[in-house]
Amino acid sequence: MGFLDKLNIFNKVRVVLSHTTHPGNIGAAARAMKTMGLQHLYLINPRHFPDPQATAMAAGADDVLQNTVVCDSIDEALQDVVLTVGMTARLRDISNEVLAPREAMPQVLQQAASHPVALLFGTEMSGLTNEEVSRAQMLVNIPANPDFSSLNLASAVQVISYELAVAAQTFQPVAQTLQPAAHEQVEGFMLHLEKTLHEIGFFTTQNPARMMQRLRRLYARARLEADEINILRGILSVTTEYNARLKARYRQDHDV
Amino acid sequence: MGFLDKLNIFNKVRVVLSHTTHPGNIGAAARAMKTMGLQHLYLINPRHFPDPQATAMAAGADDVLQNTVVCDSIDEALQDVVLTVGMTARLRDISNEVLAPREAMPQVLQQAASHPVALLFGTEMSGLTNEEVSRAQMLVNIPANPDFSSLNLASAVQVISYELAVAAQTFQPVAQTLQPAAHEQVEGFMLHLEKTLHEIGFFTTQNPARMMQRLRRLYARARLEADEINILRGILSVTTEYNARLKARYRQDHDV
Numbered sequence: 001m002g003f004l005d006k007l008n009i010f011n012k013v014r015v016v017l018s019h020t021t022h023p024g025n026i027g028a029a030a031r032a033m034k035t036m037g038l039q040h041l042y043l044i045n046p047r048h049f050p051d052p053q054a055t056a057m058a059a060g061a062d063d064v065l066q067n068t069v070v071c072d073s074i075d076e077a078l079q080d081v082v083l084t085v086g087m088t089a090r091l092r093d094i095s096n097e098v099l100a101p102r103e104a105m106p107q108v109l110q111q112a113a114s115h116p117v118a119l120l121f122g123t124e125m126s127g128l129t130n131e132e133v134s135r136a137q138m139l140v141n142i143p144a145n146p147d148f149s150s151l152n153l154a155s156a157v158q159v160i161s162y163e164l165a166v167a168a169q170t171f172q173p174v175a176q177t178l179q180p181a182a183h184e185q186v187e188g189f190m191l192h193l194e195k196t197l198h199e200i201g202f203f204t205t206q207n208p209a210r211m212m213q214r215l216r217r218l219y220a221r222a223r224l225e226a227d228e229i230n231i232l233r234g235i236l237s238v239t240t241e242y243n244a245r246l247k248a249r250y251r252q253d254h255d256v
Numbered sequence: 257m258g259f260l261d262k263l264n265i266f267n268k269v270r271v272v273l274s275h276t277t278h279p280g281n282i283g284a285a286a287r288a289m290k291t292m293g294l295q296h297l298y299l300i301n302p303r304h305f306p307d308p309q310a311t312a313m314a315a316g317a318d319d320v321l322q323n324t325v326v327c328d329s330i331d332e333a334l335q336d337v338v339l340t341v342g343m344t345a346r347l348r349d350i351s352n353e354v355l356a357p358r359e360a361m362p363q364v365l366q367q368a369a370s371h372p373v374a375l376l377f378g379t380e381m382s383g384l385t386n387e388e389v390s391r392a393q394m395l396v397n398i399p400a401n402p403d404f405s406s407l408n409l410a411s412a413v414q415v416i417s418y419e420l421a422v423a424a425q426t427f428q429p430v431a432q433t434l435q436p437a438a439h440e441q442v443e444g445f446m447l448h449l450e451k452t453l454h455e456i457g458f459f460t461t462q463n464p465a466r467m468m469q470r471l472r473r474l475y476a477r478a479r480l481e482a483d484e485i486n487i488l489r490g491i492l493s494v495t496t497e498y499n500a501r502l503k504a505r506y507r508q509d510h511d512v
Contacts, residue, residue, distance in 0.1 A: 032408070032411055036400065060406070061404065100422075142418070144291045145293040150316070152287060155284075158408075162398070166358065
């Protein structure tokens with residue numbers, strides 16, 4: 001594919017760094033991105049930004065830093081995103097599939113041909129939190145020395161951006177028939193689902209947090225479409241109404 | 257291939273950094289190497305080493321730094337090496353073939369299965385010198401944004417080490433029938449060749465430096481075997497002797 005087509009797709013790719021400790025790593029990540037043609041950097045609550053160290057390490061990728069979007073929450077950083085790829089040091093996850101970069105990047109490009117996607121990196125010390133992992137539809141692990149697997153944050157950004165750029169050289173977009181749901185639509189559904197499960201008394205015998213985690217993973221794997229979200233929320237609404245009607249009839253019958 | 261076989265091959269791979277300016281980059285390169293299972297770092301005239309910044313950026317790859325070999329010259333750093341891979345920001349070279357990392361790394365593994373190989377990186381600002389390029393049998397370019405192609409040195413080491421590690425996952429060594437010549441054997445031949453060409457008066461009509469550069473490239477592409485070096489040097493010796501005999505006969509005939 002030509003370089004201009006690639007730029008067009010790369011324009012839909014954002015790199016999201018969560019709670020970065022060292023500003024130098026932010027600048028180095030910006031440089032790594034720009035060498036591979038990526039330009040959209042989002043930061044979730046960085047400890048220091050803007051910062052002279054970030055600028056020094058960017059070494060000419062000042063435009064990336066100047067356009068960086070600083071966010072208060074992961075949901076803000078993932079606004080409009082239809083595919084979130086979480087980077088993990090683990091080879092396996094409880095139930096999410098963990099892919100190698102080379103397997104994942106063609107799928108990332110396929111989505112980015114039409115919708116925003118996010119490459120999500122955790123902190124230098126501990127990576128992504130469980131909550132952050134739960135926002136990802138795909139997890140990626142950079143294969144590494146089992147005795148020393150911790151890549152520098154900017155090095156990880158470099159490897160992933162490089163894999164994306166190399167994948168783009170041979171990428172041919174497939175016409176999409178699906179309309180994937182945006183991050184905020186998925187989150188709206190999850191809230192609705194949790195509220196409904198509370199209302200119908202489902203959580204009286206279940207641990208709500210653990211159950212929601214499992215349901216999140218199920219729907220993350222499914223990669224929900226916008227239409228499907230409407231259907232599922234319709235079911236939830238009817239469930240609650242049905243439940244409300246039952247309650248009303250119960251009150252009527254028992255005269256309470 | 258198993259992880260132990262990989263370690264065995266990786267034990268024959270050295271990363272050579274020439275005239276590195278910033279000690280932090282040396283430490284970051286050591287970390288990048290170790291995350292991918294590489295351990296042998298050689299430095300040619302680093303500006304500062306050892307240095308606290310190098311140690312800080314190594315972030316646990318102290319063993320790599322402790323075993324680092326500091327050299328005075330490129331020939332010292334390439335002692336015993338049969339394949340030197342030079343990293344270049346250029347997409348093409350006058351006559352050397354320039355490969356992508358993904359094309360080059362299986363060949364590097366193939367050589368490293370039996371003999372030492374070197375991955376050679378130039379300075380942060382200007383990369384490899386022409387003299388250094390002339391010591392390489394293979395040049396590798398990391399594909400990058402044409403408007404901003406300068407990767408951080410440690411990031412480049414990370415990408416190359418990563419490609420080597422990924423290539424090693426599927427690598428199957430082919431039994432080698434050739435005995436490639438070591439770096440110092442090639443250099444010995446080049447000196448012998450240059451001396452001989454002087455003696456026979458070849459350089460009277462040629463620019464010696466440019467001609468030697470061209471001959472170097474020719475033999476770099478050929479990937480000389482140890483036996484072939486012996487043959488070529490034998491030819492050179494006979495040439496000089498023949499020349500000496502001619503001179504002696506001339507002196508005799510003309511009574512000078």
